Amino acid sequence: MKKIVIGLLVVAFAFTLLMGGVSCKQTAAEVTTAAEVTTAAAAGMKIGYSMPFIEDSPYCFPFSKALQASVETRGWEMILTDAKGDINTQANQVEDLVAQGLDGLFVMPTDAAGIVSVLEKVHGEYPDLPILISNTLTDPAEIASVKGFAGPNSYLEGKQMGAEYVKYVEKMGYDIINYCHMTGMAGYGAAIDRENGFNDALKEAGAEAKFNMLDLQPGDWSPDKGQTLTENWLTTFGDELQMIYAHNDGMGIGVVNALKAAGVEPGKIVTNGCDGQTQAVQMVKDGWMLFTIFQSPISDAELSMSVMGKIFNGEKVEYFTYLETPTVDASNAAEYLPKAIEIWGAEY
Amino acid sequence: MKKITNFIIDQKLIIIIIVLIIALSVEDKSFFTVKSLASILEHATIIGIMAAGMTVLLISGSFDLSVGSVMAFTGIITIMLQKPLGLFLSVLIGLIAGTMVGVINGLLVVKGRINAFIATLGTMVIFKGFGLALTGSSPVKGTIAAYQFIGQGQVFGVDITLFYLIAIFIIVWYLLKYTKFGRNDYAIGGNILSARLSGINVNLYTLYYFVFCAFTAAVSGIILSSRVNTGNAVFGDTTNLTVIAAAVLGGTSLFGGKGGVIGTIQGVIILGLIERAMVVFNVDTNYQLLVRGIIILFVVVTDAVTSRRKKLDIEKGVMEKGA
Amino acid sequence: MSDADTTIKSTSVKRGFIKFFYSQAMLFILIILFVIMIFVSDNFFTLNNIYNLFRHVAILGVMACGMTLVIIGKGIDLSAAAILGLSAVSFVMIQQYGYAVSVAVAIAVGVVCGFINGYFIGKVKANFIIVTLATGILFTATSLIISEGRNLTARPLLVFSYIGSSSVFGFPVIIIFLIIIMIITGILLQKTIAGRRLYAAGLNDKAALVSGINTSNIIMGTYVLNGLICGIAAVVMTSRIPRIRVGQTAPYLFDVITIVVLGGTALTGGMGGIYKTAIGLAIFGIVNNSMAILSIPYEYQQLIKGIILILAVLYDEFNRRKRLLYQ
Secondary structure (H helix, E strand, C coil): CCCHHHHHHHHHHHHHHHHHHHHHCCCCCCCCCCCCCCCHHCCCEEEEEEEEECCCCCHHHHHHHHHHHHHHHHCCCEEEEECCCCHHHHHHHHHHHCCCCCCCCEEECCCCCCCHHHHHHHHHHCCCEEEECCCCCCCCCCCCCEEEEEEECHHHHHHHHHHHHHHHHHCCCCEEEEEEEECCCCCHHHHHHHHHHHHHHHCCCCCCHHHHEEEEECCCCCCCHHHHHHHHHHHHHHHHHCCCECCCCHHHHHHHHHHHCCCCCCCCCCCCCCCCCCCHHHHHHHHCEEEEEEECCCHHHHHHHHHHHHCCCCCCCEEEEEEECCCHHHHCCCHHHHHHHHHHCCCC | CCHHHHHHHHHHHHHHHHHHHHHHHHHCCCCCCCCHHHHHHCCCHHHHHHHHHHHHHHCCCCCCCCCHHHHHHHHHHHHHHHHHHHHHHHHHHHHHHHHHHHHHHHHHHHHHCHHHHHHHHHHHHHHHHHHHHHCCCCCECCCCCHHHHHHHHHEECHHHHHHHHHHHHHHHHHHHHCCHHHHHHHHHHHHHHHHHHCCCCCCHHHHHHHHHHHHHHHHHHHHHHHHCCCCCCCCCCCHHHHCCCHHHHHHCCCCCCCCCCHHHHHHHHHHHHHHHHHHHCCHHHHHHHHHHHHHHHHHHHHHHHHHHHHHHHHHHHHHCCCC | HHHHHHHHHHHHHHHHHHHHHHHHHHHHHHHHHHHHHHHHCCCCCHHHHHHHHHHHHHHHHHHHHHHHHHHCCCCCCCCCHHHHHHHHHHHHHHHHHHHHHHHHHHHHHHHHHHHHHHHHHHCCCCCHHHHHHHHHHHHHHHHHHHHHHEECCCCHHHHHHHHHEEEEEEEHHHHHHHHHHHHHHHHHHHHHHHHHHHHHHHCHHHHHCCCCHHEEEEEEHHHHHHHHHHHHHHHHHHHHCEEHHHHHHHCHHHHHHHHHHHCCCCCCCCCCHHHHHHHHHHHHHHHHHHHHHHCCCCCHHHHHHHHHHHHHHHHHHHHHHHHHHCC
8 A cells, every 4th residue: 555655656756747847848828918029030039037926926927927928929938937935045046047048037036135146146157148127126226237127116106006195185185194004015025115105105295294104014915914904903993094005906905805894885994906906996996995006917027028129139228117007096997997807817 | 676675765865866967967958067066055055054953953853943033033133233343243243143042942942841843933933023123124235245255255166155065064964973962962862761861961952952953044044144135034934844844855853863964965955956957847837836745745755654664674573583 | 527637628629729720821821911901902892802803813713623633633734724725715716606515615625635634644654744744835836726826706695705704693603603613623522432532642642552542543533624624714714804815824824833832732742622722712812913903013013922922831831830749
């Protein structure tokens, strides 16, 4: 009996290795989205893409699928790595990737500050290799060793969201609004950016005095934390609470679910999301969320690809190429819903 | 036939390593070079150094879940002290701070009689929180350029980290084989009562082992924070389990009394080769987790089965010889 | 009645009382915390907040029942959170086919996962820490593959959200459910032969084997039951929180272990029970809740939770030694 078990495990082991190897050779058999096809001057390039998470991120997963589709259209070969949120793993993977002989390297930093020394080292060893930062800015944002950045700007998104709330406060004529701040995950870049952006937007509008922060807690990008935190805040602050600023859809949806369960009317306590997931857009449409920010992982992926394509073609590129991240509010939610469904899928 | 199967199973780690190296070299022509092979070890340094310390602790029958937090915490302290205290002092104090956690762990287990699992779980959470509080939940950047040499320097064309790894493993190997520190380790892990009865100060030595484990984590913390020139409380979130897995993969028993760094280095190398294989074979990211899980399960199960078989064989042998 | 008799009687009464005092260490900590919180915060002792407190930890409590079984058997299940995640994902994805079917699937997934654990640990006798570590990775990988990393939403029908979100005469159903599960597991442990055998096997598996107990079956059974309970917990979780991100269950594992150990069930096996776990759950719930309503910054929450855990366990150990003195 034990021999059978060992035998089965050996077979499973060999099989998964084989499957892993085989599945990479097959090109991603996904339907290509309407991606712009650059002229084939840059065909046959080999690129490496170092991501901080792939699985367990509702953003990074469709992002990686879009990458694979985009690479297929362009006729490039791509190696994708997943650092599982660990900076040391990402540093190792970046070094492993360049050792494979690449024509271009993309890095989505796990840690904005930490990745800089790794990039400088890699650039020193391979000065001709173009490196592009994707989706998350490095700290400092502009460094000599990379060609540029393409993607959404979490800090600017934070500002966008702050501006929306300033608009809301002015519209309602409030002298002061009490709010709770739900951040992403403690210590991670996007959360820090969206917090700073929000605060700076308030400062720039001169509206700082109007916003009274009751509490600040991390929601871990998760709907369960979002829901639990909101329930606690409702208990602690009761009627005082007027607004909850959430850093992403995942948490924002949790906030709304808690409000619904507590019997609060839509719009009485305003909240938001960021990403533009289907359910979030629906919630904007139904009045539960004031707004969300549409950040299409597909456009994000495509953007970084096209910037690299330009670099391969020898064109001059700006350092910063920002992804358009339109605000989705009550006025345009209806038109964004089908777009969201296309990217994130309809809900079950 | 039985002898051959037993031999293969005993040497299973080396065989897996050889198989992986062959597979990688076939897939990637540039793999079988000194530089490339050395890079496997270089990348594995941080996990490897912690695994060496963890091995020492595991042999004595305890383990430490707080190593990831100690690593991050050391890095944070060191980087934050760079400006006021300069390179040398900041590193020294950072190392001391990290090693102190080992003292706390040891005291909790030995004096407080708390289970190692809970004690180190507690310190893991405490020092992560401490790290978050000190840094205000955002990364702190290094301010002394020379600091980066510790983690990034190159000596004779290879990363300096390779030398750290080799040095620590030689030191631990020597400690385990030729010193009282090592002999007591096996004794305590093997049978704590007999160890006490033979006059070993079990409490003191257990404390030593906790301190040593935390020390290696602190060293790794210095190397990591120097490599990325940053300190952040979220570093090390995932390292705890990888470190224990490397040691156990290498044959060190979780119940104590068995194992050694020779096995651990093999475990570390295997994990490093698997990581490289993921990149070289461009394994579909959906399946990477699956592959890792199956590999670990595979080694553990064969280990369990074979150690039972060995025990049965020994018993059979004893009966036949008419002991 | 002679003087000697009365003296002996009163000493043993006193002894019994002291022994009781030291054996209920955790209960006293619970009461003390409770009283402190009443004074510290106005919001604490409201019906809404107490309900919230238990609602938030209800799922952890359900899982803790399963984990208690495993720990009494001298094991641990590090894949519990992954089983929860996989069952939850399966549950939500099958919901379109109806309530009964999807609940059956969720529970079946939990049982299968538990069986995988139980087989390797109980029959093959592999090391329980590494096995459950590895199976945890496998189960997480599976749930990511089938959900494609997306966040999933439970169907908004009442039947799916009833257990988690509804109330009966104002009393949350989820708490009733938790109590029911605790009672059932408690009866299983204390009143059945299987339960007694489990205690024996956890205390000294060789002795148990010799006395004719089929320890490998018992141990396997604990893991299967734990898987079952995690499957049930998944149904309850999605009925309270209709949206799932696969990775969100990962932190639950340590919380569940903390709850069981806080209550006084030792990791060395052979002792403990649901009553203890319930107390651990209440303590954990109060600590969590108080930090939330006191708006303590996140960084300090971690620090405080760790310190409380260590202090509580130290106190429990202190009491254990005192108790032995009065045996």
